[in-house]
Amino acid sequence: MSIVPEDADLQMQWTRWLNRRNMAARDHLIVHYSPLVKFVAGRVGAGLPSSVDPGDLVSSGVFGLIDAIERFDPERGVKFETFAVPRIRGAVYDGLRKLDWVPRSIRSRARSVEKAISEIEHKEGRAPTDEELAAHLHISGDELTRWLAAIASTTVGPLDRAIAAGAEPAALDGPGSGSPAAVVEDLRPMAALRRAAALTAGNTMIANTASSTANFAIFCQTATH
Numbered sequence: 001m002s003i004v005p006e007d008a009d010l011q012m013q014w015t016r017w018l019n020r021r022n023m024a025a026r027d028h029l030i031v032h033y034s035p036l037v038k039f040v041a042g043r044v045g046a047g048l049p050s051s052v053d054p055g056d057l058v059s060s061g062v063f064g065l066i067d068a069i070e071r072f073d074p075e076r077g078v079k080f081e082t083f084a085v086p087r088i089r090g091a092v093y094d095g096l097r098k099l100d101w102v103p104r105s106i107r108s109r110a111r112s113v114e115k116a117i118s119e120i121e122h123k124e125g126r127a128p129t130d131e132e133l134a135a136h137l138h139i140s141g142d143e144l145t146r147w148l149a150a151i152a153s154t155t156v157g158p159l160d161r162a163i164a165a166g167a168e169p170a171a172l173d174g175p176g177s178g179s180p181a182a183v184v185e186d187l188r189p190m191a192a193l194r195r196a197a198a199l200t201a202g203n204t205m206i207a208n209t210a211s212s213t214a215n216f217a218i219f220c221q222t223a224t225h
Helices: 010-020 023-032 034-045 054-071 080-098 104-124 130-137 141-153 157-164 180-186 190-202 214-223
Strands: none
Touching: 010 023, 023 034, 023 054, 034 054, 034 080, 054 080, 104 130, 104 141, 130 141
């Protein structure tokens, strides 16, 4: 079943947009393909904490859809949906990087981990072991593992790697593939621990407020209902 509904006027609207850059036709295309944005935002959101507002993901995705419509060339022989989805997904990821969506408790733990790593490195002249890091933080090894898993799950870095590989994050593709244990194993090297903690603790990402336009309002009303 297609995500995008049937539309008898679709080809005419594409012709008007491609040949004459008719803005009313572009509005029609944005509304018509809005389910693509909702679909992509939903899949990305499925792997994120509940604190992330789905509406923010949709709002970011609309920019990817508009970019796809403006850049689409049917002469290349690629379906618009195939062309648009990676751009929508990329726009959603860009929006995530700008959103301050990390829970305060995790951000605080990330700062503590980063500080502990720095202090131990300064004192010992080397990267700390997991045992040393847990002792410095006055927590158990199991608790440290849970802390690092939570920190890693809020770092957008793995999404960048997924995009570079031409795939979506593993957490979206199957149960257990993005489990905390797997994430922590990936972060075992101390340099990676530092990166994850620093990214979460140091980057307070504020969403850019985009200028409101009639096209954007029409789209958001359609995509979120």
